[in-house]
Amino acid sequence: MAKTTAKNAPATAAAPVASASKKAASSKDNSAANGQTGPSVQPILNQQFNAPAPLQKYGTVSQRLPIGLDANIRQESVEMLNQMLADTCSIRDMYKKHHWQVVGPTFYQLHLLFDKHYEEQDALIDMIAERIQILGGVAVAMAADIAEVTSIPRPPRDREEAPVQVSRLLEAHQIILKNCHDFAKRADESGDDGTNDLIVSNVMRTNEMQVWFVSEHVVDTPLARAE
Numbered sequence: 001m002a003k004t005t006a007k008n009a010p011a012t013a014a015a016p017v018a019s020a021s022k023k024a025a026s027s028k029d030n031s032a033a034n035g036q037t038g039p040s041v042q043p044i045l046n047q048q049f050n051a052p053a054p055l056q057k058y059g060t061v062s063q064r065l066p067i068g069l070d071a072n073i074r075q076e077s078v079e080m081l082n083q084m085l086a087d088t089c090s091i092r093d094m095y096k097k098h099h100w101q102v103v104g105p106t107f108y109q110l111h112l113l114f115d116k117h118y119e120e121q122d123a124l125i126d127m128i129a130e131r132i133q134i135l136g137g138v139a140v141a142m143a144a145d146i147a148e149v150t151s152i153p154r155p156p157r158d159r160e161e162a163p164v165q166v167s168r169l170l171e172a173h174q175i176i177l178k179n180c181h182d183f184a185k186r187a188d189e190s191g192d193d194g195t196n197d198l199i200v201s202n203v204m205r206t207n208e209m210q211v212w213f214v215s216e217h218v219v220d221t222p223l224a225r226a227e
């Protein structure tokens, strides 16, 4: 089937055609003013100030993609995944904060480990957000919105000791992992196998592995002489 584009679309509506001609005339005026003879390369700026309604409201779910899931199933999965996305953004950023601010004899190990975990959480964020879009939802994205949605407690801006940093991370991991078990079960029961797989295979496994690596840094063992 031929794709309908702006170039080959039938001119059935008078208003858009008139509007297009007006834009073309305006573009020519600008080109002339700039001493140009060809098409204008002037970007059209500040379109956010008079934009019409958004394409899709946050919190709604569209049925655009035929993926074999009913609207109510998509809605439930999108709500769960947006919570998981906000929490994952929070722990990702906490890892970067601690990567920058860590001090002490374990600096090198923790500095590198925290950044590795940051990268892994960042990869999860993209997987979760894109799953939300595939389901027809709208992924939460900006820091201010993440702050409102996440259930992970906000750490202070201050620099903290390494064991305190680790304890905060472990608390955040546990919040995410408890949700993983709950959300994976609900996705399985509703028949959203893709969401169940993402939560178990990616989010849960990654968080469990990170808990192991981080926890070992707060085990109080002798460093040089066995006690």
Ligand SMILES: [Fe+2]
Pocket (backbone or CB within 6 Å): 099, 115
């Ligand atoms: Fe760095």
